[in-house]
Amino acid sequence: MEENGKANGKSNGNGHVVMPAFELEHILVPRLKNVPKISAPVTLTSGEDRLQEIIKMLLLELGLDASSEHFRDTPRRVAHFYREFTRGYHADPAQILKTFRSRTNELIALSDIQFFSLCPHHLLIYGGRIDFGYVPNEQIVGISKIPRLVQALASRPVVQENLVADIADAFMSVVKPLGCVVKATGRHGCVAARGVRCPEATMSTVALRGVFSADQKYVQDFYQAIGRNAEYLR
Numbered sequence: 532m533e534e535n536g537k538a539n540g541k542s543n544g545n546g547h548v549v550m551p552a553f554e555l556e557h558i559l560v561p562r563l564k565n566v567p568k569i570s571a572p573v574t575l576t577s578g579e580d581r582l583q584e585i586i587k588m589l590l591l592e593l594g595l596d597a598s599s600e601h602f603r604d605t606p607r608r609v610a611h612f613y614r615e616f617t618r619g620y621h622a623d624p625a626q627i628l629k630t631f632r633s634r635t636n637e638l639i640a641l642s643d644i645q646f647f648s649l650c651p652h653h654l655l656i657y658g659g660r661i662d663f664g665y666v667p668n669e670q671i672v673g674i675s676k677i678p679r680l681v682q683a684l685a686s687r688p689v690v691q692e693n694l695v696a697d698i699a700d701a702f703m704s705v706v707k708p709l710g711c712v713v714k715a716t717g718r719h720g721c722v723a724a725r726g727v728r729c730p731e732a733t734m735s736t737v738a739l740r741g742v743f744s745a746d747q748k749y750v751q752d753f754y755q756a757i758g759r760n761a762e763y764l765r
């Protein structure tokens with residue numbers, strides 16, 4: 532026992548073996564690779580490869596082992612993720628919102644549209660649900676096109692305050708209803724997992740256009756239609 536102790540660590544004089552500090556640290560915390568910091572821009576290729584190389588540089592700059600089995604495909608995965616969450620910049624609401632003629636000018640509402648977006652301040656995911664309503668003016672829209680519009684415009688770095696406004700303005704300009712309302716309820720990764728660390732905090736943002744901003748009765752009809760209480764929109 533004494534012999535083994537001498538071989539693998541140091542005896543503390545009482546027959547106990549004390550492991551050298553660096554070995555303990557190695558067992559508890561995998562050490563970062565000693566990779567030199569990147570001080571000058573690296574020559575990059577173009578397109579998708581360029582983004583992958585930038586992400587690989589990020590891994591290297593953090594001292595991570597970009598060649599390990601866990602990180603090897605990370606640049607490709609993360610590049611795909613950021614492409615997915617910037618495609619909203621290419622969304623065309625006029626292409627998404629197919630309209631039909633209709634005589635109705637009664638409220639139409641669609642609730643609980645799940646969405647995910649990217650916080651532009653931290654590039655972290657936030658998401659939740661959007662409730663939407665509109666009062667048509669001779670034109671209605673295919674109901675599945677509303678979630679398509681929400682998800683298309685959410686797929687980019689945008690603050691939740693602007694997201695509801697952008698959805699409302701896009702809908703108004705294409706469908707030309709008497710008015711529309713967009714309410715988003717979202718939880719933000721940057722509030723939940725870092726900084727103030729409030730995972731339960733929920734942010735609500737509302738955009739009212741046309742008759743919804745002019746007449747409170749339409750707003751009340753909307754929250755009744757989606758089954759929320761009177762305080763929901765206040």
Ligand SMILES: [Zn+2]
Nearest residue numbers: 650652653721
């Ligand atoms: Zn943020």
